[in-house]
Amino acid sequence: MKKSFYVIGFLVLMAFDTLAQLSFKTAGMHALPLEMNTAWLARVFSQPWIYGAFVGYVGAFFTWMTLLKHAPIGPAFAASHLEIVSVLALSVWLFGETIGWPQIAGGLLIVAGIGCLAVSETDEDEATGAAALAHER
Amino acid sequence: MTPLVAVLWVLNVLVDSGGQLAFKAAAGDPLAGDGLARWRFMAARPWLWIGVACYVIEFLVWLAFLSLVPLSEGVLLGSINIVAIMIAGRILFREKLSRMRVAGILLVSVGVAVVGLPG
Numbered sequence: 386m387k388k389s390f391y392v393i394g395f396l397v398l399m400a401f402d403t404l405a406q407l408s409f410k411t412a413g414m415h416a417l418p419l420e421m422n423t424a425w426l427a428r429v430f431s432q433p434w435i436y437g438a439f440v441g442y443v444g445a446f447f448t449w450m451t452l453l454k455h456a457p458i459g460p461a462f463a464a465s466h467l468e469i470v471s472v473l474a475l476s477v478w479l480f481g482e483t484i485g486w487p488q489i490a491g492g493l494l495i496v497a498g499i500g501c502l503a504v505s506e507t508d509e510d511e512a513t514g515a516a517a518l519a520h521e522r
Numbered sequence: 523m524t525p526l527v528a529v530l531w532v533l534n535v536l537v538d539s540g541g542q543l544a545f546k547a548a549a550g551d552p553l554a555g556d557g558l559a560r561w562r563f564m565a566a567r568p569w570l571w572i573g574v575a576c577y578v579i580e581f582l583v584w585l586a587f588l589s590l591v592p593l594s595e596g597v598l599l600g601s602i603n604i605v606a607i608m609i610a611g612r613i614l615f616r617e618k619l620s621r622m623r624v625a626g627i628l629l630v631s632v633g634v635a636v637v638g639l640p641g
Contacts, residue, residue, distance in 0.1 A: 406588075406593060406597055407593070409584060409585050409588045410588050410589075410593040410596070412585060412589075413585050413586070413588045413589025413590075414589060416585075416589060417589055419526075419586050419589050419590060429585065435585075438581070438585070442577070442581065446577070449545070450545065450548075450549050453545060453546060453549040453550065454549055454550075454560075466601055466603075466604055468597070469597045469598060469601060472593060472594070472597045473594050473597070473598075476592065476593040476594040476597075477594065480592070480593060482592045482593065482594045484594055487636050487637050487638075488594055488595060488598060488637055490633075490636050491598050491633040491634065491635075491636035491637030491638075492598055492633065492637070493633070494629050494630070494632050494633030494636060495598060495601045495629070495630050495633035495634065496633075497629045497633075498604070498625075498626040498627065498628070498629030498630035498631075498633060499604070499626065499630065500626075501622050501623070501625045501626030501629060502604075502608075502622070502623055502626035502627075504622055505620050505622035505623045505626065
């Protein structure tokens with residue numbers, strides 16, 4: 386599988402996921418107070434933001450199913466979480482959230498962890514490719 | 523973290539993991555073929571629909587969770603799903619857990635724990 390397939394695929398996935406998260410937060414805020422009843426559901430679905438979450442979810446679903454055809458679920462799922470970087474930046478900009486040291490330190494650790502998972506995946510791909518090549522010979 | 527937020531967080535981990543594993547079972551079927559035939563094949567089997575059902579429940583759980591916590595904190599806490607899915611992938615699909623992947627899982631777990639610290 387070509388590298389560009391993964392790069393473009395994960396960027397599209399990241400864009401859809403970011404749209405979904407921003408829409409979720411906005412829809413959730415507009416539907417407060419949180420109640421486990423139909424009144425809450427009515428408030429949720431009566432405003433446009435929830436449909437942004439729908440678009441993000443459905444778009445991410447089809448992108449994800451295309452990627453999953455070849456990618457192993459563990460590392461692919463990890464890479465799909467790189468949206469945290471874009472969402473963190475946008476939550477400060479759009480919602481005025483303050484990011485303290487726990488968010489910065491935790492976010493860095495999580496991104497480092499995702500990096501490890503991505504590296505392990507690259508190594509795995511190379512090993513599989515080398516084994517296949519040796520087999521062909 | 524209030525008890526309600528904690529319950530919604532755990533519920534999200536469970537439903538998300540279940541849904542993702544069902545999707546992997548649907549998408550990874552070697553008999554599925556390609557193109558439209560692949561979608562028809564997947565639609566005729568339960569895994570895709572179990573995944574969709576989990577997605578619907580998760581939609582509401584995640585919405586409720588995010589309405590109670592700041593988005594920046596919520597998405598970081600949601601990263602624990604990475605760890606749950608990796609471990610489940612190892613158990614159910616025999617995906618390898620190399621040293622690098624274990625290091626990744628540990629880093630993500632510590633990161634989520636740091637974000638979850640009070641303060």
